[in-house]
Amino acid sequence: MSVLVYIDHFDGHIKPSSFEALSYGSEVAKLLKTDAVGVLIGDVKDDVAGLGKYGVKKVYSVATDFTFDAQQYAQAIHEVATKAGADVLVFSHNPNGKALAPRLAVRLQAGIVTGVVELPKVDQGFVVKKTVFSGKGFAFVEIQSSKKVVSVNPNSFKPIVGSGTATIEKIDYKLNTPKTKVIKVNKAEGEVPLTEATLVVSAGRGLKGPENWGMIESLAHTIHAATACSRPVADSGWRPHHEHVGQTGVQIAPDLYIAIGISGAIQHLAGVNRSKVIVVINKDPEAPFFKAADYGIVGDAFEVVPKLDAEFKKIIK
Amino acid sequence: MKILVCISKVPDTTSRIAFTNNNTQFDETDIQWILNPYDEWYALVKALELKEQESGSVVHLLTVGTADVDPIIRKGLAIGGDEAIRINLNSADSYLIAQQIAQVAQAGGYDLVLTGKETIDYNSSVIGGLVAEFMNAPYVSLASKLTSQSNVVSIEREIEGGEEIIEASLPLVVSCQKGMAEQRIANMKGIMGARSKPLKVVEPTNTNTQTKIVRFELPPAKTGVKMVAADNVAELVRLLHEEAKII
Ligand SMILES: Cc1cc2nc3c(=O)[nH]c(=O)nc-3n(C[C@H](O)[C@H](O)[C@H](O)COP(=O)(O)OP(=O)(O)OC[C@H]3O[C@@H](n4cnc5c(N)ncnc54)[C@H](O)[C@@H]3O)c2cc1C
Numbered sequence: 001m002s003v004l005v006y007i008d009h010f011d012g013h014i015k016p017s018s019f020e021a022l023s024y025g026s027e028v029a030k031l032l033k034t035d036a037v038g039v040l041i042g043d044v045k046d047d048v049a050g051l052g053k054y055g056v057k058k059v060y061s062v063a064t065d066f067t068f069d070a071q072q073y074a075q076a077i078h079e080v081a082t083k084a085g086a087d088v089l090v091f092s093h094n095p096n097g098k099a100l101a102p103r104l105a106v107r108l109q110a111g112i113v114t115g116v117v118e119l120p121k122v123d124q125g126f127v128v129k130k131t132v133f134s135g136k137g138f139a140f141v142e143i144q145s146s147k148k149v150v151s152v153n154p155n156s157f158k159p160i161v162g163s164g165t166a167t168i169e170k171i172d173y174k175l176n177t178p179k180t181k182v183i184k185v186n187k188a189e190g191e192v193p194l195t196e197a198t199l200v201v202s203a204g205r206g207l208k209g210p211e212n213w214g215m216i217e218s219l220a221h222t223i224h225a226a227t228a229c230s231r232p233v234a235d236s237g238w239r240p241h242h243e244h245v246g247q248t249g250v251q252i253a254p255d256l257y258i259a260i261g262i263s264g265a266i267q268h269l270a271g272v273n274r275s276k277v278i279v280v281i282n283k284d285p286e287a288p289f290f291k292a293a294d295y296g297i298v299g300d301a302f303e304v305v306p307k308l309d310a311e312f313k314k315i316i317k
Numbered sequence: 318m319k320i321l322v323c324i325s326k327v328p329d330t331t332s333r334i335a336f337t338n339n340n341t342q343f344d345e346t347d348i349q350w351i352l353n354p355y356d357e358w359y360a361l362v363k364a365l366e367l368k369e370q371e372s373g374s375v376v377h378l379l380t381v382g383t384a385d386v387d388p389i390i391r392k393g394l395a396i397g398g399d400e401a402i403r404i405n406l407n408s409a410d411s412y413l414i415a416q417q418i419a420q421v422a423q424a425g426g427y428d429l430v431l432t433g434k435e436t437i438d439y440n441s442s443v444i445g446g447l448v449a450e451f452m453n454a455p456y457v458s459l460a461s462k463l464t465s466q467s468n469v470v471s472i473e474r475e476i477e478g479g480e481e482i483i484e485a486s487l488p489l490v491v492s493c494q495k496g497m498a499e500q501r502i503a504n505m506k507g508i509m510g511a512r513s514k515p516l517k518v519v520e521p522t523n524t525n526t527q528t529k530i531v532r533f534e535l536p537p538a539k540t541g542v543k544m545v546a547a548d549n550v551a552e553l554v555r556l557l558h559e560e561a562k563i564i
Binding site: 010011015017067068069070071074093094095096098099100101102103105106107109110111112113114115127129130131132133134135136137138139140141142143144145178179180181182183184185186187188191193195196199223234241242244247248249251255256266267270273274276277278279280290291292293294295296297298299300303304307308311312314315316 | 543
């Protein structure tokens with residue numbers, strides 16, 4: 001018996017969300033009095049043995065030149081899961097995790113719960129807490145099958161860093177030729193991916209037009225934050241679609257969410273209300289967003305934001 | 318092309334979420350039900366666009382649910398689906414739902430199975446992947462663009478930190494999100510026509526589940542906002558630095 005964690009990577013580097021998944025898997029292993037191990041498919045430039053500091057004892061490494069393909073990668077993970085005698089599989093609830101986790105559930109005939117935000121309760125069965133209703137609620141779900149697949153919401157479980165080193169075991173398994181092929185990757189240059197960001201600066205229709213986003217980008221740059229926006233802003237083409245947060249956009253849970261010129265409609269709040277601290281800047285004191293905020297400023301964004309940027313610059317190098 | 322679109326019924330986005338029965342059940346009082354936005358706006362409309370491109374194509378809708386889902390199915394037919402199938406089962410277990418969908422999808426010989434990227438109630442984002450594995454078909458998740466030319470499908474897929482351009486062949490399962498298509502609204506002719514389009518009800522082949530919802534919880538309410546004067550922005554920075562300790 002063991003807990004197997006999928007280690008995701010992009011551009012030669014292990015994804016920060018995988019550090020969270022590794023720590024989560026290691027803590028689950030402790031609860032179940034067993035060991036956590038990892039599986040890595042393809043090559044990375046990072047120190048793989050160093051992942052031991054997140055609590056995994058061993059990393060199974062499968063070599064391949066094929067680009068990501070859910071079907072063939074899932075088969076490789078299944079191979080490793082069998083070898084490792086894995087009963088619990090842990091993924092990050094990120095784009096690749098969303099593609100892989102369900103396939104493994106079918107292969108292992110395992111119950112699957114995704115978007116998990118806490119460690120399971122294992123005193124009576126195996127009960128995990130997940131977000132539901134796009135952030136408006138949580139459900140506690142019992143996985144009753146003997147094998148289990150869970151995926152962890154990014155930014156919900158802080159990595160726990162210890163000191164171990166992991167052994168690396170190369171697996172002699174050749175992936176079949178995938179039926180899908182990545183022919184090009186468009187990297188979002190220099191930006192912090194929204195789902196991974198711990199700090200987010202977001203703006204809405206109150207900004208009047210795309211030409212006014214300079215001050216938002218500057219503020220985000222100052223505090224090393226990702227940028228986000230409300231739905232009408234993305235729909236009007238003022239900002240790219242991947243910045244749209246809310247019930248029908250990206251759901252995020254950063255440490256800090258600064259909302260500028262956003263009214264705080266229920267569909268918007270659903271996507272951001274798990275943020276640890278919410279700051280609202282709005283010229284209307286009646287804006288509903290203030291009810292969901294920790295700190296608020298009633299004022300004109302065009303005056304407040306540049307001042308805020310200048311103040312942050314004083315304390316951040 | 319023969320296209321299957323998986324649709325589901327969800328609470329309207331403006332719904333206030335509450336739970337009853339000792340927090341073990343979703344409170345459906347006063348809830349308006351809608352077609353899941355990702356299914357409607359992106360998966361269904363993409364299917365219709367593909368159909369319009371290639372004569373002889375059909376778009377079938379598939380849902381897992383009891384008769385109370387029928388109005389949602391009719392809406393999908395009004396927007397442009399040709400026929401619908403409902404698997405007569407009420408369950409929140411993704412594994413079971415997907416298994417049932419896959420059996421129908423396999424038997425129907427579809428070239429393309431489209432789902433929304435997730436439902437806005439359980440947000441699991443798993444049905445497409447489960448169905449694909451049950452069918453032993455390739456799967457591309459979180460697609461924001463899709464074009465098809467002589468059975469080669471080109472897809473733009475979201476990844477953390479950018480997007481991938483993927484080439485795939487049919488049969489294929491794809492989950493759809495923003496960017497895929499422009500939302501369409503059902504017109505009068507569509508609504509009238511939908512009433513007479515075929516809606517077939519089939520019984521599930523099994524009802525075994527792997528998971529069970531034990532209870533629900535609402536997120537903790539905010540304790541109240543601390544207001545800072547607009548001419549004292551430095552105070553906000555101090556609070557974030559010293560009180561919240563975030564910056
Ligand atoms: C099915 C459905 C799904 C939806 N999903 C989403 C979703 O996922 N995400 C989402 O965001 N929305 C979503 N919406 C839309 C949502 O209902 C709101 O319409 C939207 O969030 C409003 O965006 P906004 O706050 O940017 O604009 P507005 O509501 O127009 O608010 C603009 C705000 O800016 C303030 N303002 C104006 N000028 C200034 C200034 N100079 N300085 C400071 N403040 C200023 C105003 O006081 C106002 O509060 C959805 C709607 C539906 C029907």
